[in-house]
Amino acid sequence: MQKSKKIDLEPWQDVKAKPYIHLEGVSKDFSGSPAVDDVTLSIFQGEFFSLLGPSGCGKTTLLRMLAGFEMPSQGKIYIDGVDMTRRPAYDRPVNMMFQSYALFPHMTVEQNISFGLKQERLPKAEIRERVKDVLKLVQMEKYEKRYPHQLSGGQRQRVALARSLVKRPKLLLLDEPLAALDKRLREQTQFELVGIQEKVGITFIMVTHDQEEAMTMSTRLGVMDHGRLRQIGTPNEVYEYPHSEYVADFIGSMNKFEGRVIEDETDHVLVESEEANCELYVSHAGDAPLGSQVKVAIRPEKIMITTIEPEQKRNTTKGIVKDIGYLGDVSIYHVELSSGKIVLATQPNIVRLAERPVTWDDEVYLFWRAENSIVLTT
Amino acid sequence: MKHIWCRAQKSFTSPFWVIAFPYSWLILFFLIPFLIVLKISFSDLKLGLPPYGSLTEWVDGGVLIIKLNLTNYGFIGTDALYLFTYLDSLLIAIIGTVACLCIGYPMAYGIAKATPSLRTVLLMMIILPFWTSFLLRVYAWIGILSPRGFLNTTLMKIGIISTPLPLLNTTFATILGITYCYLPFMILPLFASLEKIDHALVEAAYDLGARPFQAFLRVIWPLSMPGVVAGSMLVFIPAVGEFVIPELLGGSETLMVGKVIWNEFFTNRDWPVASALAVLMLILLITPIAIFQRLQERQMRFLDAE
Numbered sequence: 001m002q003k004s005k006k007i008d009l010e011p012w013q014d015v016k017a018k019p020y021i022h023l024e025g026v027s028k029d030f031s032g033s034p035a036v037d038d039v040t041l042s043i044f045q046g047e048f049f050s051l052l053g054p055s056g057c058g059k060t061t062l063l064r065m066l067a068g069f070e071m072p073s074q075g076k077i078y079i080d081g082v083d084m085t086r087r088p089a090y091d092r093p094v095n096m097m098f099q100s101y102a103l104f105p106h107m108t109v110e111q112n113i114s115f116g117l118k119q120e121r122l123p124k125a126e127i128r129e130r131v132k133d134v135l136k137l138v139q140m141e142k143y144e145k146r147y148p149h150q151l152s153g154g155q156r157q158r159v160a161l162a163r164s165l166v167k168r169p170k171l172l173l174l175d176e177p178l179a180a181l182d183k184r185l186r187e188q189t190q191f192e193l194v195g196i197q198e199k200v201g202i203t204f205i206m207v208t209h210d211q212e213e214a215m216t217m218s219t220r221l222g223v224m225d226h227g228r229l230r231q232i233g234t235p236n237e238v239y240e241y242p243h244s245e246y247v248a249d250f251i252g253s254m255n256k257f258e259g260r261v262i263e264d265e266t267d268h269v270l271v272e273s274e275e276a277n278c279e280l281y282v283s284h285a286g287d288a289p290l291g292s293q294v295k296v297a298i299r300p301e302k303i304m305i306t307t308i309e310p311e312q313k314r315n316t317t318k319g320i321v322k323d324i325g326y327l328g329d330v331s332i333y334h335v336e337l338s339s340g341k342i343v344l345a346t347q348p349n350i351v352r353l354a355e356r357p358v359t360w361d362d363e364v365y366l367f368w369r370a371e372n373s374i375v376l377t378t
Numbered sequence: 379m380k381h382i383w384c385r386a387q388k389s390f391t392s393p394f395w396v397i398a399f400p401y402s403w404l405i406l407f408f409l410i411p412f413l414i415v416l417k418i419s420f421s422d423l424k425l426g427l428p429p430y431g432s433l434t435e436w437v438d439g440g441v442l443i444i445k446l447n448l449t450n451y452g453f454i455g456t457d458a459l460y461l462f463t464y465l466d467s468l469l470i471a472i473i474g475t476v477a478c479l480c481i482g483y484p485m486a487y488g489i490a491k492a493t494p495s496l497r498t499v500l501l502m503m504i505i506l507p508f509w510t511s512f513l514l515r516v517y518a519w520i521g522i523l524s525p526r527g528f529l530n531t532t533l534m535k536i537g538i539i540s541t542p543l544p545l546l547n548t549t550f551a552t553i554l555g556i557t558y559c560y561l562p563f564m565i566l567p568l569f570a571s572l573e574k575i576d577h578a579l580v581e582a583a584y585d586l587g588a589r590p591f592q593a594f595l596r597v598i599w600p601l602s603m604p605g606v607v608a609g610s611m612l613v614f615i616p617a618v619g620e621f622v623i624p625e626l627l628g629g630s631e632t633l634m635v636g637k638v639i640w641n642e643f644f645t646n647r648d649w650p651v652a653s654a655l656a657v658l659m660l661i662l663l664i665t666p667i668a669i670f671q672r673l674q675e676r677q678m679r680f681l682d683a684e
Contacts, residue, residue: 068584089585104579106601167586
């Protein structure tokens, strides 16, 4: 699901663009240990931004600071140019969709959704109108008189979304919005959520530990680890060009070969690796000084397998197929090199399982194109 | 035989047994004594032991006459004193319950919000007074409230008052005593229901623009209703029939049903009238409570379903 319209705009590429949400050096200490550590981040209007990381990485704390449930120990939070750092939650133009949904059990769907509007003391007719509209948006018109316990998990999720959207906030925060749904429903809801976001045009920030979710739904994502933002970028950038080993490992799987830089030119880097048993040629140079120890990383789906020796000598190695994981659409080959290193290579199952050319204990060649590998120094 | 035993054993945890025990307890210690009191309330006053007549009489061998003496109830109706006693008892119990609620709610809320370790200590402090005799604790209030008691002497020393305030032997003292003695019964069920409220619900209310007080009014208070009802019942019901507290702190000024029943039993030795008073009190209490419970149950069903 590429959001072509927004990708084209790419406000983060524009130096003059004014960020809609801006965090500046935000930190949060919990009894001495930092949960969020010096995070600076700019998010633009209409973005769907994901904070991705394992549990305990500080992503939820960051979200709660944006909502106003936690106050930063240091730093500033600006929303639409206004300093919100010390504003309490009830005074912020921000709404949150809770992981547990936090629907009020003693209120009907309609009462839950109108809660925030009644708080604003809007006229009854307008409340009615807006509740109706938002129920239509999440396709829950028929359920307005039900109590939360009379709804399924998916329906509750919709009500929670409707309740946070109905106030038309400047920023909507989503805390693991799909975690409580089963896999099939989750995939379907991912698309719906993005569709709704585009329709209402509200800036979304979502917290998730599910990289697939973050990749499919967001315009940009930020990978967090130990309270720090390790990398910010579009799903494509973060996947193809991870800045660090941590990000490379966290998103998708990655084969890594240790080696020493023997050539460092502007257009390429050459790495000598015993582990890979060949010379590794990377066609886009990073910052890799001559003689330094680095890791060259390559995604499993970028590696090709063949039984015939390929013409290219660099980025080519040899091994024995130890295991094949059959996933239906693709198969994952575990190939052991002479160094003992296991390399993962994914191949689409173009032919049926019984007819494929490579099988267990075959000696195979692995090779990849120079532009598909990257050099990791950290 | 073995087969039957096995079945009995298996079913020992079945709903039947689970219910059977509390029900037999209630039948033995509540229903039967109540039926005895009901019987006495319909009998004649008699000098002797027991001080009331039998309801049944055999005449001419074969005819059983059951005689229900309704004059005891009639007597209560003729004397306005009894009506006022009932109303006073209800009023005092209501004020006491409301006072317990007003004091107990913030305390229970504070305990529910405290860290787990502090919470244990605070709960212990609520339960601790139970380790002292109830009677002693009420006596202690005499020491505090009497004209030369702690409160009056302190106030006079500071110079706020020049003559002792008449605190003891007043309705105020009775209400104070009831509030003090029954406060834990209010706090514990309130704590239990407040503690169960998911904090995310309160945060959701803030998030939707509710200030702390509005969040309390629209989310916390309605969700704590089961605790409010349970606590109020636990305070109100025994407070209506309270005898010790009005006797020791209320003096002759307060007439509560408990005290009047005691007087009828022991001073006037009129067991039938005393029993009739007790039966009337029960009916008076049970009807509104039953209706209230039914209404609450209907409203609270969704909370249990969560």
